[in-house]
Amino acid sequence: MLTALCGLVTSPSLLGYMLLAVVLGLLVGVMPGIGGKLSVAMAIPFVYGMDMLTGAVFLLTMHAVNGTSGQISSIVFGIPGESDDAATTLDGYPLAKKGEAARALGASITAAGAGGIFGAIVFAAMIPLLQPIVLQFGPSEFFLVAILGISCIAFLSSGRKIVKGLIVGCLGLILSTVGMDPQTGTARYSGDMLFLWDGINLVAAMLGLFALPEVIALGARGGSISSVPRGENTFSYRQLLSGVAEVPRHWFLVLRTSMIGALVGMVPGLGGSVAAWLCYGHAVQTSKTPELFGRGAIEGVIAPEAASNSKEGGSLLPTLFFGIPGSSGMAILLGAFLMLGIQPGARLMTEHLDVAWTLIWALVIGNLMAVAILLVLCRWVALLTFVDGRLLAPFIMTFMALGCYVSSFQWPNLIVLVLFGALGHTLMRCGWPRAPLVIGLILGGEAEQSLNLALQLWGLLFFLRPLSLVMIALIVGLMIYAVYRNLRPGGLRSAEAGE
Amino acid sequence: MNRPDRWLPPILLLAFGFMVVVAFRYPPEARLAPVAVGLLGIVLCLVQIAFESWSTGPFAARFQPAPKLGRPFEPLDVPGEASVREELAMWGYFLAFIATLLVFGFFIAIPSMVFSYLWRQARVKWPYALASAIGATGAVYLVFEGILHFVLFRGFAISAALQALSR
Numbered sequence: 001m002l003t004a005l006c007g008l009v010t011s012p013s014l015l016g017y018m019l020l021a022v023v024l025g026l027l028v029g030v031m032p033g034i035g036g037k038l039s040v041a042m043a044i045p046f047v048y049g050m051d052m053l054t055g056a057v058f059l060l061t062m063h064a065v066n067g068t069s070g071q072i073s074s075i076v077f078g079i080p081g082e083s084d085d086a087a088t089t090l091d092g093y094p095l096a097k098k099g100e101a102a103r104a105l106g107a108s109i110t111a112a113g114a115g116g117i118f119g120a121i122v123f124a125a126m127i128p129l130l131q132p133i134v135l136q137f138g139p140s141e142f143f144l145v146a147i148l149g150i151s152c153i154a155f156l157s158s159g160r161k162i163v164k165g166l167i168v169g170c171l172g173l174i175l176s177t178v179g180m181d182p183q184t185g186t187a188r189y190s191g192d193m194l195f196l197w198d199g200i201n202l203v204a205a206m207l208g209l210f211a212l213p214e215v216i217a218l219g220a221r222g223g224s225i226s227s228v229p230r231g232e233n234t235f236s237y238r239q240l241l242s243g244v245a246e247v248p249r250h251w252f253l254v255l256r257t258s259m260i261g262a263l264v265g266m267v268p269g270l271g272g273s274v275a276a277w278l279c280y281g282h283a284v285q286t287s288k289t290p291e292l293f294g295r296g297a298i299e300g301v302i303a304p305e306a307a308s309n310s311k312e313g314g315s316l317l318p319t320l321f322f323g324i325p326g327s328s329g330m331a332i333l334l335g336a337f338l339m340l341g342i343q344p345g346a347r348l349m350t351e352h353l354d355v356a357w358t359l360i361w362a363l364v365i366g367n368l369m370a371v372a373i374l375l376v377l378c379r380w381v382a383l384l385t386f387v388d389g390r391l392l393a394p395f396i397m398t399f400m401a402l403g404c405y406v407s408s409f410q411w412p413n414l415i416v417l418v419l420f421g422a423l424g425h426t427l428m429r430c431g432w433p434r435a436p437l438v439i440g441l442i443l444g445g446e447a448e449q450s451l452n453l454a455l456q457l458w459g460l461l462f463f464l465r466p467l468s469l470v471m472i473a474l475i476v477g478l479m480i481y482a483v484y485r486n487l488r489p490g491g492l493r494s495a496e497a498g499e
Numbered sequence: 500m501n502r503p504d505r506w507l508p509p510i511l512l513l514a515f516g517f518m519v520v521v522a523f524r525y526p527p528e529a530r531l532a533p534v535a536v537g538l539l540g541i542v543l544c545l546v547q548i549a550f551e552s553w554s555t556g557p558f559a560a561r562f563q564p565a566p567k568l569g570r571p572f573e574p575l576d577v578p579g580e581a582s583v584r585e586e587l588a589m590w591g592y593f594l595a596f597i598a599t600l601l602v603f604g605f606f607i608a609i610p611s612m613v614f615s616y617l618w619r620q621a622r623v624k625w626p627y628a629l630a631s632a633i634g635a636t637g638a639v640y641l642v643f644e645g646i647l648h649f650v651l652f653r654g655f656a657i658s659a660a661l662q663a664l665s666r
Contacts, residue, residue, distance in 0.1 A: 045643070046642070046647075048647075048649075049647045049648075049649070163546050167511055170537075170540035170543060171511065171514070173532075173536045174518055174536045174540060181528070183528045184526050184529045186525050188522070188525060188529060189518065189521065212593070215589075216590060217586070219585070219589040219592075220582055220586045220588075221585075390620070391623070393621075394592075394616040394617060394635075395613070397592075397593055397596060398609050398612070398635060401597070402639065402643070402651075405605075406643075417597070418593075425590075429504075430504030431504060432507065444532075448532040451531075452531075
């Protein structure tokens with residue numbers, strides 16, 4: 001654990017890359033329409049030449065600090081840049097209107113940093129608890145974890161439309177079988193197209209499914225986050241510091257909401273907005289002055305920010321140890337990790353635990369850097385909210401094409417990008433979830449290999465092992481609950497009405 | 500079934516059906532996963548089609564939720580015509596970018612797309628658009644070819660022309 005910290009802080013190049021990642025993550029986080037997904041997607045071409053650890057630290061740091069700057073537009077202008085920041089607006093903007101924007105910013109930035117660090121601590125604390133469980137996993141459990149992961153994400157990302165989520169998950173699974181079958185050497189669905197023999201390129205598929213539809217929407221929608229005239233808000237560093245001091249004053253709230261955020265992050269499919277709203281509600285319920293909420297309560301800024309940043313540490317847990325990304329941003333991050341040579345799962349716990357510890361320390365140090373930078377520069381960073389999103393679209397498209405090409409230096413991947421982009425855009429327009437498709441695509445190969453191995457070892461009764469039975473019970477329970485939600489009177493129609 | 504996604508389950512049903520049929524050509528060990536997943540996909544697509552028919556058919560009234568007091572029914576979030584036109588324009592730029600990239604490579608596709616998009620679509624004055632296009636191409640060349648020593652795709656036409664010149 002401490003070796004990883006020493007390795008990180010004594011490497012000037014690694015710290016330099018982290019600083020660069022923090023600055024880029026903060027800048028990108030405040031710009032309109034570019035969330036964690038797009039920022040990681042845009043950074044992929046640059047990490048291709050890096051070694052495994054540097055690349056992973058760079059991407060994770062950039063992704064983790066992305067949300068720290070996202071709340072600036074929510075507080076200063078009352079316009080959330082992303083859904084995660086919507087809860088912060090409820091009290092952040094009223095504070096700004098009272099002339100206390102700097103106080104709100106100081107509190108939210110510090111709370112976000114504290115939440116990010118707490119999320120990393122929760123992740124670290126879970127390692128010794130999870131290690132014996134993960135090491136008990138055999139092929140049958142890994143197969144069932146993949147199925148559970150897809151079911152969970154299909155349910156949580158599509159709510160009552162679970163059938164749609166499952167269909168999309170199956171599509172991801174069947175697409176993961178494209179390429180050479182490892183058992184027989186048969187080229188499946190790939191014919192003479194050699195570039196498909198290694199399977200569908202994950203980076204191209206994920207950029208197409210997530211990044212391209214977002215860029216199309218960003219370009220079509222246009223406009224900047226903020227249209228409020230500049231210079232309407234007063235700003236003073238004394239006020240900013242008084243906001244910073246609010247976080248230790250409400251330390252127990254920070255602790256509780258960070259814990260909730262980290263736990264929410266561990267459940268694949270529950271997003272940052274769930275964590276933020278859950279903790280906002282918790283802050284209202286536990287406050288001695290609930291009547292102040294909505295009119296400028298500082299706890300209403302602290303709680304959602306601590307939660308949405310601590311979620312990152314929590315969601316790294318299923319991503320790294322079970323290969324189940326907690327969110328679409330984590331899915332892209334996982335694809336990039338696979339490209340860098342980081343194989344999630346039990347092997348990470350046994351052979352590459354140093355990588356996991358380095359990533360945890362990167363989360364901690366990255367958040368500290370982000371808080372320090374943002375407290376000094378937030379006044380000027382806020383100006384980026386005036387950038388018109390439409391102007392960014394051609395540059396993001398360029399980054400996407402570069403990322404897609406350099407991930408394997410094969411031009412047909414650009415065609416894969418277009419095809420998956422069309423599929424992702426269609427799913428987004430139709431209100432179908434995209435996350436289960438990516439999870440199916442990522443987990444499909446591992447699930448098939450595990451199934452084949454389990455069948456060879458234990459035959460058709462492979463699922464009778466105790467841990468497997470627990471997982472089957474979870475899958476069946478989830479399905480029964482989903483069917484109940486779909487079929488109860490009123491459920492079907494409201495499900496069809498797009499939730 | 501007036502919903503915009505009504506055609507998606509039948510198309511996915513056809514896709515799963517096609518993949519299952521193709522999978523039967525493979526040896527038994529290689530076809531296990533695609534056939535099992537494909538059949539599950541087919542069943543789920545049929546369930547979804549049945550759901551949609553049911554929700555818009557004679558039983559639909561039974562599943563109609565009671566309107567909330569003081570709140571009218573809200574329309575579905577269907578994008579407007581202007582939004583569709585904008586999205587089609589964005590797709591046009593993207594497809595043209597990829598096509599140019601495949602034919603002429605990165606160093607012609609990037610400036611062409613950045614300039615034409617900023618000038619025509621984002622209404623940026625042409626000198627700024629041109630400067631952005633040249634700047635972006637220069638930055639890509641410097642970072643990828645200069646610093647990282649990657650060889651970016653030159654495009655079929657440029658590669659063929661360079662080969663012809665070198666002979």
